[in-house]
Amino acid sequence: MSEKPISRRDVLKLMAGASLAGATGLFPGPLFAARQKNALPNIVFILTDDHRADHLGCTGHPFLKTPHLDRLAGEGVLFENAFVTTSLCSPSRASFLTGQYAHTHGVRNNLTPWQNENVTFLERLKRVGYDTGFIGKWHMPGRLPQLRGVDEFVTFTARGGQGQYWDCPLIVNGKQTPSNKRYITDELTDRAMAFAGRDRQNPFCLYLSLKAAHHDWLPPEELKGLYADAALPLAPEADTWVTMTNGAMFAGTAGPLQYHYRNYCRVLTAVDHYVGRFLDFLDKKGLADNTIVIYAGDNGYFWGEHRLIDKRWAYEESIRVPFIVRAPGLIRGPGRRAGQMVLNIDLAPTLLEIAGIKPGPAIEGQSILPILKSPGTPGREAWLYEYFSDFPYNVPGIDAVRTKDRIYIEYQGRCPPELYDLEADPRQRKNLMDRVDARELTGLRDMLATLKREGRL
């Protein structure tokens, strides 16, 4: 790896070189300063669960209020075309951590365990001097790992790792611990602030992984009546009982769609409130100017679109996620929106590049640092979406290629392939497979094959 420990011989060489340079007046001051670890920014990555990209105040939701997330977007960059390469909790989370597709890191669905040999960006940041913390939802199959390079690991295993909104028992560095606060987002935010606010010499990297807004969508007491009278912006094809038909009950959504949707919005409002509390804390502690804050969701969610509930399918509601980066001093023109396609697998290489680490060939994502620094930087042309069958959820295995204006989807089993023109038909209602030009189809299939084989074009 690129961050191998420095040897005694290397130290002696460096000291001799520095002495010589100092004696001759050739000491490369700025270069040396750039290597000092206290020059590195702090990093906070906030990951929410099932948060749809269009469910933010600043993305035009008709009634959902998210002033703190809007503030974050106003002080950073809101990526309007951010996606996940697998729209399912465990694989997507592993992709954020490793910068790899699910077929590479091996967490293919919610049944396949995390491989301990997987290298996370936390581990690599630790090697260059970061204090690291993982706080919140781990939710990957198998036993809780001994995460290498993580100084503080606070998580939960209740309900198969999903945790629970109220009175969720925690596991703090391997020890069962009751939570201090009753509401889980409150508790996790407290612990995040405690970690970030600690006196330290090193920069820190905090991975705050919230249970919200996963089902069963239980808001805090004070938000229970919120949005009760709001007109819901549900899709025309959505219906009340889409939650309980055609195997949808496995998504944990028994009950009317409208009831759950209101609670979803309330839980997101609570997320926004606690993000605001955390941002205020960074301000008060004087950490905000040297802390990069990234907010993202692990996948989207269907609220009746395509007559579906839950996620997994390769439709826009499911694969798009909110992705906001606030990086004081790093972003050119903060408050802007970026249209380049970015992915969950881009997080790790971005953070590594910020810390001066070469991502290396094992990482399949690409750093978005150039886009942060220069708005005109071109983004990727196409990327691979993959979903591995996750029994008993009624979704076939999927391979798809998403370009800037097309998505071509292949299914395992008997479901026929689909092709959509996303500019003319953003809601993906007209499958173009029966009228597609043969050359275009061959091109898309070739692209899909290349992406599956090599992870990039």
Place this chain on the structure above:
Amino acid sequence: MTAVAGSKRRQFGCWIAGAAVLLMMAAAKVLYNMPWPELAPALHQPAAFIFALLLNVSIVFGPSVIYPLGRFRGAAPRICIMACLLTPVVWNIWEIIRVTAYFSVAESLYYGLNPLFLGALAFTAAQMGFWEAVYRVRRKEPGEKAHAAGPIFIVLASLALVYVFCFWAMGQHWFYLYQAGYKALF
């Protein structure tokens, strides 16, 4: 009318009730899944609402129609039980066939043991037990014991199973056991 013919007619009446509920379930399932948004967008919301409701009600509460109807008209318990099981079993077979579009045949068969189906079966048993207890209390002669302890036990045991399959931690505990079974088998 002979006693045998009368008995056959009573059994047949029970099957008719079972078939009516089955028909309602099948029609509701087909009609719910019609492409309403394309065919008749204005009808989509009310149609989907009504047919999904009928679908779920026929599966979940069908036995509360079939069992008392059959039993109070003199059908044997065995016939009433079979008539009550008809709808959930056919629904489950239909679901198994549907998911073969995504899963292998073996996986699809295991899918048939999902907690929702087991919960539906247990709730069917609970309803049958309840109506059998009611039948015994109502039909007992003055001074005779009702002998309802057995059916009441079935009600309680079945409701406990419904809780375990569907409501224990919102159904998640049993669901994870079911998934663990899948992992062990496949």
